[in-house]
Amino acid sequence: MSEPSAEAADRSGRPPTLTERTIEAVREGIRNGTLVPGELYSVYRLADELGVSRSPVRDALLRLAETGMVAFERNRGFRVVLPGARELTEIIAVRLALEVPAAQRAAVRATAADRAALQNEYEAMQVSVTAGDETAFMMHDQRFHGLLLELAGNAHVTRIIENLRDATRLVGTSTIRTSRSLEDVYQEHLPILDAIQQGSPSTAGAAMRRHLESTGRLLLQEAARKSDTNLKSNALWNDLVGHPPVGE
Template sequence: MPPAQTPRPPSLTERTIEAVRDGIRNGTFVPGELYSVYQLADRLGVSRSPVREALLRLAETGMVAIEKNRGFRVVLPGARELAEIMAVRVALEVPAAAQAARRAGARDRAALEKEREAMQQAVRDGDEGAFLLHDQRLHGLLLNLASNSHTIRIIENLRDATRLIGMSTIRTSRSLEDVYAEHLPILTAVENGDADAASLAMRRHLESTGKLLLRGAATENDDVDRLWEDYVG
């Protein structure tokens, strides 16, 4: 048997990407504010080259906008961009939930239950940050059961692109308990090995989340239901 390969350490560019994503998640980088490439490089202790490369990759996902010779800004997606994002999430995560129901073993179900319990505890504590962390981990476990690493990275980028708006919907449109309750039918279906019920529950959860995100970003000229129908179906 060949020896196990040692995982490759992340490159400076990959470390910078993760640092910026963490900064967006925790509020260090505020949408609309202009940030200096030089200051970011100094903060991370790296040269400007990996920072520029990282920002170019993040710009491709729509998370940041680069201003030549000035710096970068975190971007909040508009309603149409959000509709496009949710269309991709529905296309990938709904069948993934069905696959998870077909493939989940006892260890997988135990891992999902651990995240569910952590989400429930975060609801009791009113801890939004902890709730969103375990929400992301739960979705990641479902994707791991069904998808390859490329799909998982795509979904992570899309979730990060909508995270700031998603946090505002929890504060203004629905409670942590509401979001938690939307996950229970998904987990019950996976526990029972019911692929059809899992895909339906995931579809309903994403539609609820997606339409709230669209309403949070919509202007007076945007018809949320029409956008959802046109892009997601």
């Protein structure tokens, strides 16, 4: 795992604390596969690898545990947690509540430079699709969503969504291998981009909702496929999101 990066700085320009840098390092480890779900990791070893004391590492892990990304085992260490069906559905419900209005607000606030930046990320996603580069695609996907959230102007929402995306990243990657292609995901972003370019908040919100609900349904299907239990995903979705998944 790489040393905590100065890139973890707060968007206000404030230098990141050791805890914040450690959070970003752990999240990056989850993204790049250095930290694997289910494996037991030592807090002491992580602190040594990052070159920081154990106190900010514990604080960082406690904050990540609040998001459900890691879980502690008393006197043993911590594990990265692969979210279950209920956790996935709750995450999608939160993303819908936050990202749909954010897309609407972004459509109103976007300048020509903002629209160009979104277009650049979308085109970079297309390059990744052509190259079959899943890692690069996911990076540009995250940047695309991040730009929209920054346009909405709420830094707390941006941080919340970043954590939630990381919590579902491993499951989301598996759906690309089993349920949909990079091209499918790429195409889902076009209506969002078009709505932002046209300055249409209602269309942007509706396009974001369709994209997130499509992602949520596939995440639940993947959870059902991996589960040994009889997962009632339709009832779970209807209870937590309010719109039952199509085709179940």
